[in-house]
Amino acid sequence: MNNVLVYAEHRGGQTRKVTFEMATEARRIADALGGKALALVVGAGSAQLAEQLKNYPLDTIYVNDDADVDKFLLDPVVDYVEAAAKAAGPSLILIPNTLAGRDVAGRLVARLGAGIGADVTDFHIENGVVTCVSPKMGGALITTCALKNADYAIATIRPNAFSVAPSATGAQVQPIEKPAGKTYSAVIESDVDEESSGEMALEEAAVVVAGGRGLGGPEPFDTLLKPLAHALGGAVGASRAAADAGWVSYSLQIGQTGKTVTPSLYVAVGISGAIQHKVGMRASGTIVAINKDGAAPIAEFSDLMVVGDAFSIVPELTKLVESAKKEAVS
Numbered sequence: 001m002n003n004v005l006v007y008a009e010h011r012g013g014q015t016r017k018v019t020f021e022m023a024t025e026a027r028r029i030a031d032a033l034g035g036k037a038l039a040l041v042v043g044a045g046s047a048q049l050a051e052q053l054k055n056y057p058l059d060t061i062y063v064n065d066d067a068d069v070d071k072f073l074l075d076p077v078v079d080y081v082e083a084a085a086k087a088a089g090p091s092l093i094l095i096p097n098t099l100a101g102r103d104v105a106g107r108l109v110a111r112l113g114a115g116i117g118a119d120v121t122d123f124h125i126e127n128g129v130v131t132c133v134s135p136k137m138g139g140a141l142i143t144t145c146a147l148k149n150a151d152y153a154i155a156t157i158r159p160n161a162f163s164v165a166p167s168a169t170g171a172q173v174q175p176i177e178k179p180a181g182k183t184y185s186a187v188i189e190s191d192v193d194e195e196s197s198g199e200m201a202l203e204e205a206a207v208v209v210a211g212g213r214g215l216g217g218p219e220p221f222d223t224l225l226k227p228l229a230h231a232l233g234g235a236v237g238a239s240r241a242a243a244d245a246g247w248v249s250y251s252l253q254i255g256q257t258g259k260t261v262t263p264s265l266y267v268a269v270g271i272s273g274a275i276q277h278k279v280g281m282r283a284s285g286t287i288v289a290i291n292k293d294g295a296a297p298i299a300e301f302s303d304l305m306v307v308g309d310a311f312s313i314v315p316e317l318t319k320l321v322e323s324a325k326k327e328a329v330s
């Protein structure tokens with residue numbers, strides 16, 4: 001395999017940053033393998049997303065705005081990715097490590113007889129062999145796993161683990177035919193907005209306000225952190241200690257066994273800064289820690305360490321942000 005095919009997951013043309021991370025990484029891998037970097041966009045809004053993808057160093061973007069993709073469960077997507085992979089020839093297929101992406105990847109493994117690297121955070125390519133790096137066993141192990149040299153291989157990509165580097169190299173948008181002879185029975189009757197799970201909001205947010213064990217219980221996430229996050233236009237996250245205690249959903253956990261986030265501003269409230277937390281947020285732009293212990297490990301990698309009680313500092317900070325916003329408007 002020498003081509004790299006990106007499955008661009010989206011809803012109505014709206015996608016996540018991971019799509020552009022994959023488009024960027026696809027070029028690097030394809031160049032190392034001497035192949036092409038390709039993408040597939042299917043369903044309503046595909047043309048709009050294909051236009052955005054033209055800003056990335058891809059060779060071809062396969063497109064079909066087939067309404068069946070949004071009408072049925074993931075079966076049409078799996079058929080399209082399989083068709084695109086066969087049109088492209090031997091390929092490494094990059095799929096986002098999201099709920100839907102994992103489902104698509106699992107089915108493709110069976111269909112294509114392919115190997116898979118799951119939740120990949122890095123790739124090494126040497127002598128035509130692609131090796132995937134991914135955390136395993138709840139993050140207790142970081143494994144490197146070489147993909148077998150077969151026609152197809154699949155890798156699910158952890159969001160925010162790769163960088164985004166737009167560069168328009170004249171990608172061609174090419175229609176892809178609807179796979180023939182397929183019938184689908186699982187019709188989507190309604191869609192629950194993913195935002196409500198917090199998944200989309202947290203990974204895409206430009207500002208993250210995260211809380212830890214120092215908050216002492218679930219209530220401060222609502223009464224302290226949400227108002228600050230709202231004032232800053234950001235999302236709420238958490239340390240594993242807070243998720244393990246049942247104070248927040250695991251979908252908010254940031255770190256080695258949670259999500260990787262790269263906001264421009266990360267505010268850590270009552271979080272000590274254990275290495276397993278650090279790996280999920282260290283690439284943030286500016287890191288501000290609010291902690292009553294000035295010697296907590298997070299002091300070592302924060303841009304600003306505010307030493308004091310979160311319960312007095314956060315409400316004051318929220319008020320200051322709100323009044324600064326009002327002044328900016330008037």
Ligand SMILES: Cc1cc2nc3c(=O)[nH]c(=O)nc-3n(C[C@H](O)[C@H](O)[C@H](O)COP(=O)(O)OP(=O)(O)OC[C@H]3O[C@@H](n4cnc5c(N)ncnc54)[C@H](O)[C@@H]3O)c2cc1C
Pocket residue numbers: 138139140211212213214215238239240241242253254255256257258259269270271272273274275276277280290291292293296308309310311
């Ligand atoms: C295999 C493995 C995987 C892991 N994966 C993750 C992961 O993905 N994410 C993750 O976060 N952790 C992970 N952990 C756990 C990690 O090691 C830490 O235990 C965890 O991050 C600690 O969470 P914390 O900082 O909220 O709590 P603590 O370490 O207990 O820190 C609480 C902090 O709050 C401060 N504080 C207390 N009261 C106040 C107050 N009133 N105002 C201000 N500050 C206050 C304290 O000074 C302290 O620094 C993992 C561990 C292992 C072994």
